[in-house]
Amino acid sequence: MQGFHFAPLAWTFVALSVFSNLYLFCRILRAVKSSRLSDRFKNRVVALAGTAMVLLFVANRFIMLIPIPWVDPPEAAQIFLLYPPVIWGFGSIFSALLLCIAQIAGGVCRVAFEFLHGAICRKASAPVNPGRRWLLRAATYGLAAVPFAASGYGVAFAGKDYEVSELSLPFGRSLRVVQLSDIHAGIYMKSEDMRRIADRVIALQPDLLLLTGDYISNSMKFLPGCMEEMARIDARYGTFAVLGNHDRWHAEPSEFRNIFSSYRIRLLVNEHRLVHSEKGPFAIVGIDDMHTGNPDLEAALRGLDPTVPAILLSHRPEIFPEAAARRIPITLAGHYHGGQVRLSLPTGDLSLARLVTPYPMGLYRIDTCCLYVSRGIGTTFTPVRLNVPPEITLFNLS
Secondary structure, eight states, X not given: OOSXXXXXXXXXXXHHHHHHHHHHHHHHHHHHHTSSSOHHHHHHHHHHHHHHHHHHHHHXXXXXXXXXXXXXXOHHHIIIIIHHHHHHHHHHHXXXXXXXXXXXXXXXXXXXXXXXXXXXXXXXXXXXXXHHHHHHHHHHHHXXXXXXXXXXXXXXXXXXXXXXXXXXXXXXXXXXXXXXXXXXXXXXXXXXXXXXXXXXXXXXXXXXXXXXXXXXXXXXXXXXXXXXXXXXXXXXXXXXXXXXXXHHHHSOHHHHHHHHHHTTEEXXXXXXXXXXXXTEEEEEEEOOOTTTSOOOHHHXXXXXXXXXXXXXXXXXXXXXXXXXXXXXXXXXEOSSGGGSBOEEETTEEEOHHHHHOSXXXXXXXXXXXXXXXXXXXXXXXXXXXXXXXXXXXXXXXX
């Protein structure tokens, strides 16, 4: 499965981005043309706005489509070259959506008001209120700016605010286990970011470190730096890992196995390892990615005594019903990042992850079996996170 892969969902975002940019340009064009500026100045403003929008759009598509093996870009490069296109790309979609909703809602309210108050026939003679028009324009500009401000915050701050989630689960063995998922080492996840993550994990003093896939974003050049930081975490019973879809897109398992072994990290591809602890043995089971690999849970469990408690590692959580049917006590997964952007509504949370899986993030149970889906550490498609902080998960097993 080597080579670059661009998911259908990403193409949907590209289409939305195209329509959003066209809509925003039409709104800018109308606003400029209706102003009292000179025609020459209007033309310059429109040309400047159009050029800037095209450059930002193209730059964002380039970052999305073309692997950029720029290891540890300077902070200035991130701020002035890499952040603006993605802030625009994400913000433009939601800005256009808000403006479109406001435009439709405003039109409906205006027609309803005029109908109820019998003002339709007096519309032509009604005087224009300049103050009210200025207020409406200011409100429109403010509404349009909110998604861009939120996008900037989501890139610069929310995506770097790593949170330690601590849970206690029954397992039959007393262990402190840390799970890391979806690191996505790349231009938005530099070595210093991964160093901070490793330092926080080291401070937790885990007995076991479990990695559930997607170590790179779009280039194998970022893998050694990621593994160097993971190898600094000296867990008592070692570090175990499985592959994710991004990993499978860019290299074969054999290449990962060679690299992982040089850093003393055990890669599990449809196999298990027995670990001996003071309170008895336990097993770590790992399967290949469910969509881009060749997962085989039966092969992974072959030869394992069913009375030995096991932890199953799977990049995607949809294996959980099968794992529960086989009485595997704990399954750990990731992949969905909790949607990266989540709206908390009175009717419940809304995110892209909730539209595509019954296991977007958090803890799930089937009888006595548990699944935990990590929100992940890194980001994919866009470096924006909002209301879904990146996560280091600590399990106190007993």
